[in-house]
Amino acid sequence: MDQDKINILRIFQLDGTPVSCDDYGSGHVNVTFLVVTDTGRRYILQKINHHAFRNVQALSENIAAVTDFLRSKSSDPRSVMSLIRTKDGAPHTRYGDEYWRVYDYVDGTICLQQPETDEDFYQAAVGFGTFAQLLSDFPAEKLHETIPNFHNTPDRYRAFLETLERDPMHRAAQVQPEIEFALARQAEMSTIQSALTAGELPLRVTHNDTKLNNVLLDAKTRKALCVIDLDTVMPGSSLYDFGDSIRFGAATAAEDEKDLSKMGMSLDRFRVFTRGYVRACPGLTAKELELLPMGAKTMTMECGVRFLTDYLDGDHYFAVHRDGQNLDRCRTQFRLVADMEKKWNAMRKIVEEESR
């Protein structure tokens, strides 16, 4: 363990002395480590990406407020993330130019990159649907917008066009088909934002990053146990959470798969998730239900546009482990959108059947 990690961990109220601290997880934004102490306790240590999250104080306040609220509604301590305070009682610490925090490790859980069975994906839907349902009476005005306009898709397009115009890495010429694909769908991709602004969709407290690997399943029962990665919990639309789950979990290949022929959307998985989400969050309005397929398409398109923007910009936002990874990620997302377009009528029919 390096001396910096030892110094940082010393700031927090840990049980025992840390004996190891290893890379952990697969996030693209924060940096995560698994810490084990000499008493056998495990913790998650995270370096918070303060370029993405500009106001770390506000970020911690959100997480503390939401986890306290969820804890007051649950009898199972493993079902909610617990921030470990510093010895001064703070929810994070500053060390040099970086910000760090510690969570209790939730024992006996599994975290999947892809569903192994339909039931796993159903459980993810129950996890995120229950999260939305439990937070439906949370005072949304108490939350800070940790990343303003996070799922404002027209604004993501604006940033894309601005980067394309600058083309700082001179990469635009190589990605003309991707640019055209994005531009051809720009108008349609403001559907959700317009409906929200017009008050046709309710504003809810949403998670906003509902990848399958952000819900822990109980290793014994394999049921949804705990929703993690609460950095982007903000007021938003249920369509963001539903859509991002489909984007990631109903995809037939990994987010950075190079062989695009492997990438598509599984209609079976789409059905399973819809069933779980609609049952766990029974308060969805008719408009929300109607727009569920559009939620899936918009979140997938938006994510592809964000990857493309970051590729054009020189890969500053999403961590890359090889050249061209953000372009590969963009291509899988666009492939997924194209597949959704082919399956559009079937998606609508499934929503109708599952929400009857």
Ligand code: GN1
């Ligand atoms: C980022 O860090 P991670 O992997 O949990 C991103 C999400 C993207 C996702 C794509 C704060 O999430 O919005 O959908 O990558 N989070 C942030 O895999 O930008």
Ligand code: MG
């Ligand atoms: Mg995550």
